[in-house]
Amino acid sequence: xxxxxxILQLTTKMLQxxxxxxFSYSDLSQEIGISKASIHHHFKRKExxxxxxxxxxxxxxxKRTEHFHDLDTSPWEKLETFFNMNARVVENGTKNCPINAxxxxxxxxxxxxxxxxxxxxxxxxxxxxxxxxxxRKEGQMFxxxxxxxxxxxxxxxxxxxxxxxxxxxxxxxxxxxxQMKINLKV
Amino acid sequence: xxxxxxILQLTTKMLQxxxxxxFSYSDLSQEIGISKASIHHHFKRKExxxxxxxxxxxxxxxKRTEHFHDLDTSPWEKLETFFNMNARVVENGTKNCPINAxxxxxxxxxxxxxxxxxxxxxxxxxxxxxxxxxxRKEGQMFxxxxxxxxxxxxxxxxxxxxxxxxxxxxxxxxxxxxQMKINLKV
DNA sequence: GTCTATAAATGGATAGAC
DNA sequence: GTCTATCCATTTATAGAC
Numbered sequence: 326x327x328x329x330x331x332i333l334q335l336t337t338k339m340l341q342x343x344x345x346x347x348f349s350y351s352d353l354s355q356e357i358g359i360s361k362a363s364i365h366h367h368f369k370r371k372e373x374x375x376x377x378x379x380x381x382x383x384x385x386x387x388k389r390t391e392h393f394h395d396l397d398t399s400p401w402e403k404l405e406t407f408f409n410m411n412a413r414v415v416e417n418g419t420k421n422c423p424i425n426a427x428x429x430x431x432x433x434x435x436x437x438x439x440x441x442x443x444x445x446x447x448x449x450x451x452x453x454x455x456x457x458x459x460x461r462k463e464g465q466m467f468x469x470x471x472x473x474x475x476x477x478x479x480x481x482x483x484x485x486x487x488x489x490x491x492x493x494x495x496x497x498x499x500x501x502x503x504q505m506k507i508n509l510k511v
Numbered sequence: 512x513x514x515x516x517x518i519l520q521l522t523t524k525m526l527q528x529x530x531x532x533x534f535s536y537s538d539l540s541q542e543i544g545i546s547k548a549s550i551h552h553h554f555k556r557k558e559x560x561x562x563x564x565x566x567x568x569x570x571x572x573x574k575r576t577e578h579f580h581d582l583d584t585s586p587w588e589k590l591e592t593f594f595n596m597n598a599r600v601v602e603n604g605t606k607n608c609p610i611n612a613x614x615x616x617x618x619x620x621x622x623x624x625x626x627x628x629x630x631x632x633x634x635x636x637x638x639x640x641x642x643x644x645x646x647r648k649e650g651q652m653f654x655x656x657x658x659x660x661x662x663x664x665x666x667x668x669x670x671x672x673x674x675x676x677x678x679x680x681x682x683x684x685x686x687x688x689x690q691m692k693i694n695l696k697v
Numbered sequence: 698g699t700c701t702a703t704a705a706a707t708g709g710a711t712a713g714a715c
Numbered sequence: 716g717t718c719t720a721t722c723c724a725t726t727t728a729t730a731g732a733c
Contacts, residue, residue, distance in 0.1 A: 328698080342618050346533040349726060363699050365728065421615055429607055429615035431677045432528045443678040470693045477672075477683065478690045482664060485671025489663075491617040492629040497663065504664045507655045508694070514716080535708055549717050551710065 333381045341420040345430040379441040400460035408502045418490040425488050450476050467511045519567045527606040531616040565627040576638050586646035594688045604676040611674045636662050653697045
């Protein structure tokens with residue numbers, strides 16, 4: 326793995342724990358073991374780092390979306406996989422979801438970053454929309470109203486629960502996911 | 512209104528827009544029109560300010576909870592009132608919910624603050640639990656599973672949607688609230 | 698690519714006068 | 716309660732050597 330990727334991965338972690346404004350080049354430098362100036366060599370300004378981070382996350386989200394498309398498992402299994410993947414992101418509740426962290430910091434990031442952030446959220450909503458549509462069509466899932474609106478609700482719930490898990494622990498997240506599943510059962 | 516309350520109200524606003532680590536005594540000082548040192552006179556350290564802020568928010572939450580208890584409207588109307596109050600908190604989508612902001616910053620606030628933060632969230636979940644229980648008992652609402660678990664889901668959804676509204680606008684929040692209501696209808 | 702050194706600005710916090 | 720002045724630590728960022 327090259328240095329740039331190493332920095333981006335650590336940045337994601339730092340963002341999840343502290344938030345965008347609360348981690349510093351000094352944090353990155355110490356954990357990686359190179360000087361602050363070296364971090365600046367790879368990402369001149371913090372905004373450059375932030376922008377690269379968002380493109381990095383967007384790329385990952387795109388890859389995952391395609392991956393879901395390729396899976397030949399049932400809609401229900403896809404949804405469960407999606408939930409499990411997200412539950413792993415916050416680990417034991419110490420980390421926030423990076424998207425949550427960025428949305429909380431929306432006022433202190435650049436317009437450019439905000440645009441990509443919105444695109445990432447939309448990618449997830451679109452993915453869940455198609456899973457819900459398939460699930461309902463195949464008689465595996467039950468929900469009222471439009472699939473698109475219900476997908477927005479599912480993503481909101483998941484994000485909200487991921488964040489609440491920071492004070493209420495990861496069992497809170499698991500219970501909320503279970504409740505979502507109970508409500509989606511036919 | 513006394514100065515302390517004035518500072519606490521502005522702090523709430525700043526927290527909602529920027530987050531706890533991203534607003535400064537200088538921000539407060541400029542907007543109120545007194546010096547930084549004067550802010551320090553009322554709240555010596557930023558942690559004191561943060562703690563006072565959480566007690567301030569908790570007090571407000573307690574008052575609101577009692578208010579809901581006193582209302583002699585239907586469970587359904589109570590739930591709608593609760594949603595409307597929260598929708599007003601984020602205004603046009605520029606502000607985050609203060610609880611969201613603090614949960615995103617959980618790693619940079621004191622343990623004391625975290626404890627109260629958790630209590631506030633629990634107060635809300637308990638309130639919604641009792642509203643849901645009444646609503647189901649009276650045949651006004653439908654949901655599967657325990658009222659307590661569904662209340663956790665409702666609060667998570669609301670918080671998640673409030674935060675998503677920062678990138679997706681307040682219509683996103685309104686739509687998600689509508690979808691929750693559609694799902695709760697008998 | 699990495700380092701040391703350093704600049705310039707900001708943030709939290711205190712001393713002491715009025 | 717409010718002010719000016721000041722301190723110290725941190726943060727972002729750059730210059731220039733290796």
